[in-house]
Amino acid sequence: MQRHLIWLTAALIALAAIPSLKAEVIFTANLTNDQETPHLVVPTTATGAPRPASFGEATFVLADDMLSLTMEVTIFNIDVTGTQTPDTFDNLVNAHIHAPAPVEATAGVVWGFFGTPDNDNNPDDLVVTPFSTGVGGTFFSVWNALEGNASTTLTAQIPNLLAGLAYINFHTVQYGAGEIRGQILQVPEPETLALLLIGLAGLGFSRRKRTFN
Ligand SMILES: [Ca+2]
Ligand SMILES: [Ca+2]
Ligand SMILES: [Ca+2]
Numbered sequence: 001m002q003r004h005l006i007w008l009t010a011a012l013i014a015l016a017a018i019p020s021l022k023a024e025v026i027f028t029a030n031l032t033n034d035q036e037t038p039h040l041v042v043p044t045t046a047t048g049a050p051r052p053a054s055f056g057e058a059t060f061v062l063a064d065d066m067l068s069l070t071m072e073v074t075i076f077n078i079d080v081t082g083t084q085t086p087d088t089f090d091n092l093v094n095a096h097i098h099a100p101a102p103v104e105a106t107a108g109v110v111w112g113f114f115g116t117p118d119n120d121n122n123p124d125d126l127v128v129t130p131f132s133t134g135v136g137g138t139f140f141s142v143w144n145a146l147e148g149n150a151s152t153t154l155t156a157q158i159p160n161l162l163a164g165l166a167y168i169n170f171h172t173v174q175y176g177a178g179e180i181r182g183q184i185l186q187v188p189e190p191e192t193l194a195l196l197l198i199g200l201a202g203l204g205f206s207r208r209k210r211t212f213n
Pocket of ligand 3: 113118119120121124125126
């Protein structure tokens with residue numbers, strides 16, 4: 001009985017500590033051709049010859065004050081300068097975050113950061129680093145609280161982000177509606193996992209106790 005109280009006390013202490021430990025929220029997205037809607041994205045050159053499948057990976061960090069979303073994306077086999085390959089079909093035209101839309105659905109632009117619309121402007125944080133060899137590059141930027149397309153803002157879109165209803169989309173010459181897309185999904189918070197482990201450990205203890213007493 002006393003050990004139960006110890007577990008209960010430990011769990012309560014962990015619960016009480018959560019607000020002070022509360023950190024940023026992390027999201028990831030894997031960008032692929034087949035997440036585009038409709039699924040007709042087959043990259044080719046302007047003459048119809050095949051080109052390598054394009055793809056990418058993204059990480060987003062929502063600051064604990066919820067005033068900024070930092071973004072790092074790496075994309076492969078999309079020409080980010082227009083000079084990485086002689087063919088034009090793989091040239092990057094625009095890149096945006098869209099919402100609200102679940103997987104398979106589409107939605108309007110809520111934050112454009114490359115090409116048009118350009119909503120990364122208060123301040124403009126975009127740093128594009130093309131690969132020194134190969135085709136593609138990395139994109140770093142920050143979606144600030146008051147930035148957004150058509151009068152939306154990061155603040156207004158946080159509920160959609162937390163609900164998994166936002167996606168990132170890169171648009172090329174060949175695929176103006178989008179060549180690679182990835183749904184932006186929250187990574188489980190370490191605090192939630194820690195609490196779960198404490199709960200499971202407590203459950204394991206109480207089961208043993210019942211067995212042996
Ligand atoms: Ca090119
Ligand atoms: Ca910005
Ligand atoms: Ca900008």
